[in-house]
Amino acid sequence: MLKFAVTHFARNTLAKMHYSSGVSIRLLPSNKCSFEDPVHVTVSGLNPQQRVVLRSKITDEKGLVFKASATYQADNSGQVDLNRDSSLGGSFTGVEPMGLFWALKADVVSCKFALTDVTRTQLVDLECVSDDKVIAKVTNERHCIADGIRRIPVTEGRIRGTLFMPPGKGSFPGILDTNVFRGAPFELRAALLAKRGFAVLALAFQGYQDLPKKADKFHLEYFEEGIDFLRQQPEVKDQKIGLVSISKSGDLALSMATFLPGISATVCVNGCNANTVIPIYYKDICVPPLMFDVKRSKMTPLGLLDIGDCMNDPMSKEGLPSVIPVERASGQFMFIVSEADRNWQSVYYAKLACDRLKAHGKNNYELVKYEKAGHFIEVPYMPFCLANFHAAANHVIFFGGEPKAHSEAQCDAWQRIVNFFQKTLSCNTLL
Known part of the structure; x- marks a missing residue:
């Protein structure tokens, strides 16, 4: 002892x-x-x-x-x-x-x-x-969530997601965030935007709760319901609505901004100017999907699959029907793209969207490029993702980029996104 x-x-x-x-x-x-x-x-x-x-x-x-x-x-x-x-x-x-x-x-x-x-x-x-x-x-x-921010799970009608509301009675501009991770809404960006004075609905659209595990088509009416739900909140009523998206949800956001009324601002991070992989329907409109050919993939020296050149060209004869007519949108756009993105040709797609807007006499867009960043530009200090499983490719793929440059891009892009929404949605900043 x-x-x-x-x-x-x-x-x-x-x-x-x-x-x-x-x-x-x-x-x-x-x-x-x-x-x-x-x-x-x-x-x-x-x-x-x-x-x-x-x-x-x-x-x-x-x-x-x-x-x-x-x-x-x-x-x-x-x-x-x-x-x-x-x-x-x-x-x-x-x-x-x-x-x-x-x-x-x-x-x-x-x-x-x-x-x-x-x-x-x-x-x-x-x-x-x-x-x-x-x-x-x-x-x-x-x-991840600041004091006073209200996190409210949403199961309203068909829509599923999470609403983040700043403290106080409002009025707060609304933002619909359509990014998902492992089926669930990506709530971190939504929570951090709520800290800046926005009411944000992180909306799931597949593989979450009772939503279909894998969608074979998207109806914009579902996303419209999410936007209407956001507009109906007493703290948001009569305020402007914005959209924030990344990757596949980018073309969903561009489609919403184009076909749904009242969208004031859209942020598209490393998205595509054409509807991809899954057809989109809205009323009597159908936008067919731009598809890809895995035969164009290649292996990196690390033994990772590179699918950066697999998507069909939106400007090809077959691809043109899938291109989203963004010139019909009335709101502002911010395209954020990574030149080292190997998920697909993000810079090319954003340039096509901007060129289309310009050709129709519009200057309602901003293009921000990062030379050595990879695909997943998210919030500051999110660990870098070089490779991960890709659902559409059904394989682990190489997403590109360099850690330091990617981190710098995330910090810079985050402040640009906040400033863009503050300017276009007329929001008062919360510190």
Whole structure:
């Protein structure tokens, strides 16, 4: 019993010595922040010129662990400041204030960070390591949903999704977000937009609750019901409505902006100017799908399937009937595209849409291009996705891009999206 007590005391003493060495990691302005916010990372209490390794780690909803690390050398006062100091090696090099976040990476190549539950705080553990010993540790709590934001599950008539409402009585401009992940609405972007003063409906359209697991056709009337539901909210009544979309939901958003009345602004991220894969119906209108040929796929040096050239050309004789007549839309457009996107030819499609608008005497569009970003431009500091399973291809595919450039694109695009909606929907910013 005495031996156990001594051993237990010794362990506790060593633990206290381990973390009371005077070394500490600070996150400014706080250990807690919104998911899209940067933090200022500093380490103090080191020996002058001491070399240490800083490590970061986050675990997603599926239990997959994403890690990053970098080596730093303290200054003469024993401090490391990521806003000032260069990484000497590791997951990144050079001065990268948020490198420990944008460089987070899983051991497996084909994966996408799973985040569907916005009520769950995302925890990023940071450690300072010297001689293989952890000498300081801190956890960054990254909140997906801000205080006061109301998250309301929606099962109204046929529509399924989640409504995010800013605090207060309104009035708030409305946004319909049609991105889905693993069948569920992608709520993170919707929650963060609600923080900025928008009422956002994250609308599911397949594979969620009692919706069809896999759609063989889309009826715009379903999306119209979602927009009408948003308009009918007392906090949104008489306000403008916007759309935000990515990938396949991009052509759905362009179709809504074209055929449904009263859409004031549309953001299309790495989408297509033609309806793809699944036919769209609205009243007596049918837009046939632009299809693809998997025979045009190729393998990357990493052994990943590249389908970037598989989609048929919208300007071909067969493709033209699938092109969405965006010139009929009355609202504003923002096209955000990645030049390294290998899901499909996003830059080409956006240029075709802009050229079509211009040819009809319209200047209601903005085109934003990112040279080395990949397909999934989402919110700031979402871990980079190089490859993942693609439902239409029924295979793991290569999405393209480089982690650092992609992270910079996500940060820049996010602010552009917020500014675009604030301008076109006349919204007051909430800090």
